[in-house]
Amino acid sequence: MGSSMIKPFKIILPDNAGLQKKLKKKLSEYDKRVSRLKKKLYRHNPDLSYISIPGLKALITRRLYQRGEVHTQELAQELLEEYGRINSKEFNTAAGVINDYCETGGKKVKKGTGFKTVSS
Numbered sequence: 001m002g003s004s005m006i007k008p009f010k011i012i013l014p015d016n017a018g019l020q021k022k023l024k025k026k027l028s029e030y031d032k033r034v035s036r037l038k039k040k041l042y043r044h045n046p047d048l049s050y051i052s053i054p055g056l057k058a059l060i061t062r063r064l065y066q067r068g069e070v071h072t073q074e075l076a077q078e079l080l081e082e083y084g085r086i087n088s089k090e091f092n093t094a095a096g097v098i099n100d101y102c103e104t105g106g107k108k109v110k111k112g113t114g115f116k117t118v119s120s
Helices: 017-040 046-051 053-067 072-083 088-104
Strands: 010-012 069-071
Touching: 010 053, 010 088, 017 046, 017 053, 017 088, 046 053, 046 072, 053 069, 053 072, 053 088, 069 072, 072 088
Parallel strands: none
Antiparallel strands: 010 069
């Protein structure tokens, strides 16, 4: 799958300190999930855990802190070059969730595991 299926938008780190704190908390949550995935599912190929939905969420969030914004298509292209593939549906889901956190504090994202996708 090419990066052409990636929804192009820009995720911007919120100015709101409360939201930033929330995101930081989410980031450590995602990181924990990724390390669990590494142990369970991707023992033979730990890299794949980075392009799972929790891995992508962690990556997008971390990048937001480093740069203040994330362009979805640019990031997807980088991942494609690095890992040789990307699931655009999962990427769009992860990006949508993080974007929602930045814009609304996670109002659209259903409470709980975070694996549910937002129905549009």
